[in-house]
Amino acid sequence: MPDRSGIEYIRFSSSSVVDKPCVGVSVRISLDEGRKTCQGVRVVLGCVAPIPMRARKAERVLEGKPLRPERVQEAARSAAEECSPTSDLRGSExxxxxxxxxxxxxxxQCAYERALTS
Structure with a gap:
């Protein structure tokens, strides 16, 4: 992984006998040389579409800008809107x-913190 980059994967599993993930999320953030601006942002969602998908709208919200709490919230909302989960035993849409x-x-937030210290 390049310098000034961080990645985080989080999976959420519902309480069941089968430990199959309900949702999986991976975020990679690289920072510019001044460690202020996000670049090379990737947001990938699993288990909420027929195949794993990039949340490109969420990526665009963060790309080329400093990471701020309100921007992270906007990116998270964009990702939630652009995915296409189906209701099943592990949860409703x-x-x-x-x-x-x-x-x-x-x-x-975790990927950003890792990028700051790498």
């Missing part, structure tokens, strides 16, 4: 979107 929102927010 609405529930999975709420999980995506929370996990993208957490993963982005």
């Amino acid at each position: 609405k529930y999975k979107r709420a999980i995506v929102l929370t996990l993208v927010r957490r993963a982005a």
Whole structure:
């Protein structure tokens, strides 16, 4: 992984006998040389579409800008809106979107903190 980069993967599993993830989120953030601006942002969502998908709208919210709490929240909302979860035994569509929102927010913050120290 390049210098000034951080990555975080978080998976959420519902309480069941089968430990199959309900939602998975991975975020990679690289920082410019001044460690202020996000670049090379990738947000990938699993289990909320037929195949793992990039949340490109969420990436665009963060790309080329300093990471701020309100921007992270906007990116998380974008990711939750652009995914297409289906209701099943592990949760409803609405529930999975709420999980995506929370996990993208957490993963982005962790990836950013790792990028600051790498």
